Amino acid sequence: MFTSRVDAGKKLGEELKLQNIRADLVLGIPRGGVVVAYEIARELKCVLDVLVVKKLGSPSNPELAIGALTFDDVTYIDENLSRGVGADADYIRGEIVRRHHELVKRNQLLRHSPLPPDVGHKSVILVDDGVATGATVLAALMWLVQKKTRTTILALPVAAVDTAYELCKRVATCVILEKPNTLNSVGSFYKEFEQVEEEEVKMLLERYHK
Known part of the structure; x- marks a missing residue:
């Protein structure tokens, strides 16, 4: 604790x-x-x-992460969970588009730069x-x-x-x-x-x- x-x-x-x-x-x-x-x-x-990374929510429960997306579109998808909750390819593409602009905006706000961290x-x-x-x-x-x-x-x-x-x-x-x-x-x-x-x-x- x-x-x-x-x-x-x-x-x-x-x-x-x-x-x-x-x-x-x-x-x-x-x-x-x-x-x-x-x-x-x-x-x-x-x-x-x-x-800056954000989870991708399921169709019925936005808090349930079926994957996640970085501000520059590196994407992880839990394929088994996605199928289980009915998140098809069209839904996932739409969720990525919806989150992309939010992530780019947040990256600029927090880092004052469109560039990624230098790692x-x-x-x-x-x-x-x-x-x-x-x-x-x-x-x-x-x-x-x-x-x-x-x-x-x-x-x-x-x-x-x-x-x-x-x-x-x-x-x-x-x-x-x-x-x-x-x-x-x-x-x-x-x-x-x-x-x-x-x-x-x-x-x-x-x-x-x-």
């Missing part, structure tokens, strides 16, 4: 330091992941940036505030592979044990502090888990880069 995202970030930073893990860049997934990433970057004294041939720590289905992190990991990072480290406060296993197979190093057998809600592992607004993310990034 974590008091807050700040607490989770500090604990992850301490664990990464204890394991002597170093990186060129800490990459947070907005919005909540950036709060965690901020504390890790402070602890490890490295560059902080964000990777090529660098050691990168990818951070979120927790993982339920894993769709968002899987899309982010696909993006990092395409950008040819030197090393990818995944750092998470919490992920269900089966999901953690699948994610950790895809990276060089994996640090996950809590791995419950089941995880219905990431927020259940936090005492405080209020929604993080984009203005707070902007403020953290601006404060870090002063």
Whole structure:
């Protein structure tokens, strides 16, 4: 259990330091992941940036992720789940188009640049505030592979044990502090888990880069 995202970030930073893990860049997934990433970057004294990713919702339940999309259209789709909820190819294409403009706008707002984070041939720590289905992190990991990072480290406060296993197979190093057998809600592992607004993310990034 974590008091807050700040607490989770500090604990992850301490664990990464204890394991002597170093990186060129800490990459947070907005919005909540950036709060965690901020504390890790402070602890490890490295560059902080964000990777804008958003889940793709199912036809009947927008909160159920059938996949995820990065701001520059790297896409992960859970084929089995998509079939199970009746999300055909036309629906998925439409969902990608709907999310694309929102993601491009958010990337410009948070990063003040249409360009992607510079991760090529660098050691990168990818951070979120927790993982339920894993769709968002899987899309982010696909993006990092395409950008040819030197090393990818995944750092998470919490992920269900089966999901953690699948994610950790895809990276060089994996640090996950809590791995419950089941995880219905990431927020259940936090005492405080209020929604993080984009203005707070902007403020953290601006404060870090002063």
